[in-house]
Amino acid sequence: MHFDPGVSDIRAAYERISGHIRRTPVIEVDAADFGFAGQQLTLKLELLQHSGSFKARGAFTHLLGAEVPAVGVTAASGGNHGAAVAYAAGKLGVPAKIFVPSVAAQSKIDRIRATGADLVIAGDRYADALAASQEHVAKSGALPIHAYDQPATLLGQATVGLEFEEQAPEVDTILVAVGGGGLIGGMASWYRGRKKLIAIEPASAPTYAEALKAGQPVDTDVGGIAVDSLGARRIGSLMFPLASQYVAASVLVADEAIREAQKLLWKQLRIVAEPGGATALAALISGAYKPEAGERVGLLVCGGNPMVEPSF
Structure with a gap:
C-alpha cells in the first residue's frame, strides 16, 4: 500500500480532530x-x-474518518496506542477491545481499563498482541486500528509536525523517538525535507536501523527499557519509503542514556516521561547526536506513561 499524503490532506485531518x-x-x-x-x-x-502520548491523534483520525461497525474497534499495542484508541473510542461511544503484551506497563494497563474498554493480555511482545488482535478481527468483524502501519494512523501523527512547525518555525532539526515509525513517518510526510529529521532508537530495539541496513523492513530482536513503547519487531511498510526519502539520519542510544534523560527531565523540568518519551533527549545528553554550531534543535517528549505511576 502506498502512502504519500499532501499538505492539504494533513490539514484536513487536523481540522477534523x-x-x-x-x-x-x-x-x-x-x-x-x-x-x-x-x-x-x-x-x-x-x-x-x-x-x-501523541497516539491520540492517530486514534481520533481513524474513528472520525471511518464507518465503525456495531462490534466496535480493536487495537494491539505496547500500551500507549491501546490507551489512545480506548480513550478515543470511549469519548465517541464506540466499543473497543485492546490487546497488549505482558511487557505493557501497569500504568498503561490501568489507563486502558479505566476507559471501560475490554482489555486482553496476549503474549510477551507486541507482535503476539498484534496476532491476537488480527484473529479477533477475523472472527468478529471489528475495525482494526493499527499502531503505526495504516494511512489514518500516520495521517494523525503527521499533525504533530504541522503543530510543531506553527509553534517553532525557527527549529532546524527535530529528534524523534522511533518504534514502529508511525510518528516519524507522519512527520516526514508533513516536513518533506524542510527540516532535518533524526530517528532516535534504543540500541536494544534497533528496528529502523536494521531496516536501513537491509534496505527494507525486516524482523528485529527487540528488548530494553523502552520495549513497551518502542518495541515493534518490524518497522512500518508505509513509513519506510517516506523515512528513506525525508529522514536525515538514524541514531542509536543506550538504555543507560535513556534512563539518565528520564532523570534529567524530572530534575530540571519536573516532567515524568516514560523511557520512550525520553529517548530523543538521550541522543543529545549522550553525544550520540551532536548538533552543529548554531543548529536549532527541537525534540519530542512523546510519552508520559512510565512503568509505575508516581504515588502522591
Missing part, C-alpha cells in the same frame, strides 16, 4: 540544564496529549 485533541505546548530549555554545551533546545510536550 482538532476539537478532540490538545494542542500540546512547546517550551524553550537551556541546553546547559541538561549538562551539555549549546544553545536553547525546543521541546514539544506531546506527553501532555490525551491518554499520555
Whole structure:
C-alpha cells in the first residue's frame, strides 16, 4: 500500500480532530540544564496529549474518518496506542477491545481499563498482541486500528509536525523517538525535507536501523527499557519509503542514556516521561547526536506513561 499524503490532506485531518485533541505546548530549555554545551533546545510536550502520548491523534483520525461497525474497534499495542484508541473510542461511544503484551506497563494497563474498554493480555511482545488482535478481527468483524502501519494512523501523527512547525518555525532539526515509525513517518510526510529529521532508537530495539541496513523492513530482536513503547519487531511498510526519502539520519542510544534523560527531565523540568518519551533527549545528553554550531534543535517528549505511576 502506498502512502504519500499532501499538505492539504494533513490539514484536513487536523481540522477534523482538532476539537478532540490538545494542542500540546512547546517550551524553550537551556541546553546547559541538561549538562551539555549549546544553545536553547525546543521541546514539544506531546506527553501532555490525551491518554499520555501523541497516539491520540492517530486514534481520533481513524474513528472520525471511518464507518465503525456495531462490534466496535480493536487495537494491539505496547500500551500507549491501546490507551489512545480506548480513550478515543470511549469519548465517541464506540466499543473497543485492546490487546497488549505482558511487557505493557501497569500504568498503561490501568489507563486502558479505566476507559471501560475490554482489555486482553496476549503474549510477551507486541507482535503476539498484534496476532491476537488480527484473529479477533477475523472472527468478529471489528475495525482494526493499527499502531503505526495504516494511512489514518500516520495521517494523525503527521499533525504533530504541522503543530510543531506553527509553534517553532525557527527549529532546524527535530529528534524523534522511533518504534514502529508511525510518528516519524507522519512527520516526514508533513516536513518533506524542510527540516532535518533524526530517528532516535534504543540500541536494544534497533528496528529502523536494521531496516536501513537491509534496505527494507525486516524482523528485529527487540528488548530494553523502552520495549513497551518502542518495541515493534518490524518497522512500518508505509513509513519506510517516506523515512528513506525525508529522514536525515538514524541514531542509536543506550538504555543507560535513556534512563539518565528520564532523570534529567524530572530534575530540571519536573516532567515524568516514560523511557520512550525520553529517548530523543538521550541522543543529545549522550553525544550520540551532536548538533552543529548554531543548529536549532527541537525534540519530542512523546510519552508520559512510565512503568509505575508516581504515588502522591
